[in-house]
Amino acid sequence: MQEEDGSVTDTATNEETETQKEAVDAVDEAEEAQISQLRANLNLDSETALIETVLFLESEPQNTTVLSKISQLSEEVVSECISRLKDKYANADSGIELSQIVGGWLLTPKKECFDLVKERYGKKNEGRLSKAAIETLSIIAYSQPITRAEIESIRHVNADNMIRILLDRKFIREAGKKDVPGKPIMYATTKEFLEFFHLQSIADLPQLDEKESERFVLAR
Template identity: 40%
Template sequence: MLFADNLKATIECILFAAPEPITVKEMAAIMELHVEEVEELLAELTHDYNDTARGLQIQAVAGGYKMTTKPAFAPYVEKLCRPKSNPLSKPALETLAIIAYRQPVTRAEIEAIRGVKVDHLLTNLLERNLIQEVGRKETPGRPILYGTTKEFLEYLGLYSLKDLPPLETSPAE
């Protein structure tokens, strides 16, 4: 069992070392503490980071928590880091938005909305692990249904799909 003085430091280390967002339940298991204790310590640590002149913050994202740089320091981090891959094209972003807001959705439904074929866009989004096959529609041909992934949430910095901005509707609707 860890001493009380080291508990927040332990959470800080776990968040720093975790390659992806980690849940409170996972942290509690690692630290052999109750979930409620970790939640309280995490809230204190988050408050500490927000109230001091630090370049890092603790962010709730994709159903868990991770340590990220504060947005004010993004220009400096961007100079350091090269993008892992090319940014998404406008058609890919449009397709991803359709999937995010209408999931589960089939290729044909996406094409009906966009008015063009989307096979190559779906392949690209699948390769980037931003979308996944979530089942098959109970209609003739049993087309594949697509939905977003945890990586999609992380890519956009969202905690859950509920954090998506509301859809804007055109005056004609």
């Protein structure tokens, strides 16, 4: 009898546990449905259009933090706008898609569409550089060889992403290590840089004004 009583107790406990689990699952499903409904009711048309405009104008991936600063929207709203844009560009009748690259978001042509017109637009697309990339490249060109820390002291922002992009484009190269503690890598421009900007040598760069020259020197 004791064994039977124990079996009955275990069965009752298991049933109670299963009932509790089902109740928790039901609550979770109800909360998810409520959140989905709230998102559906939230009108973010103008905010989504603003984020879309920023992404169209940028030529490098931008993460939600940067998009938030540019648009003056909260990161939560930016994330929701990104989600809506992803759904929008996922349609088969769109030749554009929203791609996540190096932790950021970028509007790019869909591969199957771009492959059809790559011969005509490939070079044009490759030639695009953002304002931030051009500024970083200018600093390197006028101050080479220069370290990442020295670039950042001039631009006052992290330079890792811009350096990576310029290295990928072969506009800059590693030019040894500076003889200071830590031996940081120095960067300089390349032959490809000269060819792209139609320069015979670095000496052909336009002269900087006095203010810019002082800013570059003080950072070294």
